[in-house]
Amino acid sequence: MTKHKIYTMSFAKVYPHYVAKAEKKGRTKAEVDEIICWLTGYSQEELEAQLERGVDFETFFTEAPQLNPSRALIKGVVCGVRVENIEEPLMREIRYLDKLIDELAKGKAMDKILRK
Numbered sequence: 001m002t003k004h005k006i007y008t009m010s011f012a013k014v015y016p017h018y019v020a021k022a023e024k025k026g027r028t029k030a031e032v033d034e035i036i037c038w039l040t041g042y043s044q045e046e047l048e049a050q051l052e053r054g055v056d057f058e059t060f061f062t063e064a065p066q067l068n069p070s071r072a073l074i075k076g077v078v079c080g081v082r083v084e085n086i087e088e089p090l091m092r093e094i095r096y097l098d099k100l101i102d103e104l105a106k107g108k109a110m111d112k113i114l115r116k
Contacts (some may be wrong), residue, residue, distance in 0.1 A: 006094060007058040012051045018101045025105040035100045038114050039093075041066030061093045070115040071096050078102065 018036075019029045033102050036047055041064055047095075050060055058082045071093075084093040103113045 002087075003058070004091065007090060008054050011057050011060040012054045012067050013049055014057075018097075021105050025107065027104050027107075031104055031110060032101065034110070035104060035113060036097065039068055039071055039100060040064035042070065048065055057094055058090060061090055065091065073101050073115045076102075092116060 083095045
C-alpha cells in the first residue's frame with residue numbers, strides 16, 4: 001500500500017504555511033508553536049530540532065514525545081472531512097493539527113483551542 005503524500009512531506013516545509021495563516025489573521029508564531037507543542041508533547045527546543053532536521057509528517061508524529069490525551073476533544077470539519085471520523089491514526093493527527101491552526105486563524109481564544 002502506498003503512503004498518502006502528506007505523510008512523506010517535510011513538516012518544515014509546511015510549518016511556514018501554518019505560521020503565515022495565523023499571522024495573516026493577527027496571531028503569532030509563538031501561538032502556532034504553543035499549539036504544536038500542546039498537541040505533540042514536544043518542547044520548543046525539540047520542535048525546533050525537528051524543523052531543523054526536516055523530518056516528514058510521519059516521523060514528526062511518530063517521534064512525538066506525548067500526544068495530548070485531550071486531542072480527542074477536537075471536533076469539526078477540515079478539508080470537508082470530520083476529524084473525529086478519520087480512521088487512519090496518522091491522518092487524524094495531521095488533521096487535528098490543521099483544525100487547531102484553523103481555530104487559531106479564526107480568532108478562537110487559546111484556552112479554548114487547547115481544550116482547557
